[in-house]
Amino acid sequence: MSDAQHTEAHEGPIKSVKQLVTAVIAAFMLPVIAIILLANYVDFGGRKGAGSDSLSAEQVALRLQPVGNVSFKEAGSGALRTGEQLYTEKCAACHAAGALGAPKFGDAGAWGPRIGKGYDTLLTHAAKGFNAMPAQAAADTQDVELGRAVVYMANKAGGSFAEPKAPEAAASK
Template structure:
């Protein structure tokens, strides 16, 4: 053992101690001021803390069976077909749609209603009627070069 190991630890410098009490008092005063209720106009205070932006959602209910192919595409199909997600043929990609269009409108519609590969039945739109699925299939296939007649919307 060396002699330095037996020495006690040095005491803190005593010149710091007189400054500690005023520093703690100042900190307490600052924190105390923060906890005091704010004085002033409540409307002005409310305007200072109100959100910067507001979002307003307007839900439009459309009676089942009355949606067009484009409306169904925008609301249900575009999520995958616009980007080609999960192997879905992209909207407007004639090369990807050609072999599907060659199978015919009825086969495309049957696959869309029952689901195929990673596409869920009715494209995930459980509230879609068979006629609405037919409209969406016509709209989407026509964007890829088909010339299918979209079933009309009955009024």
């Protein structure tokens, strides 16, 4: 009773509780709908520079991929590279011309003191990196291949290291 009197006391567009509820809901919903429509209208999603493929599925996947990736290789002896092959593929970039102060290929003067450290030390340094040389151990490089490359370079510069043997599993195939 007192409710009814109360509502009647103030004249305005809202005359019942039902209208009030509707008005309140509308007051909340309208801005939300407006924002959704605006967001769709602005549409940040498809923006990119003209001629850029930066948003293509491939480019996005490239950016999202975790650091490093694994590639599988058959472990058969045929798949193993020789020291010379690995050298040409991976080491020559620096060692052919002596980039970053790398001992030059075939330079006995530069290699002499290094050869004196022994094969094991040189292999460890090649695998894990040494001063300006980044680590050469990699998912696509087997230890024995790295060893062969070290031996290849060292021996071409006056060393006489024995070539490391291929692991048993690979040799038996």
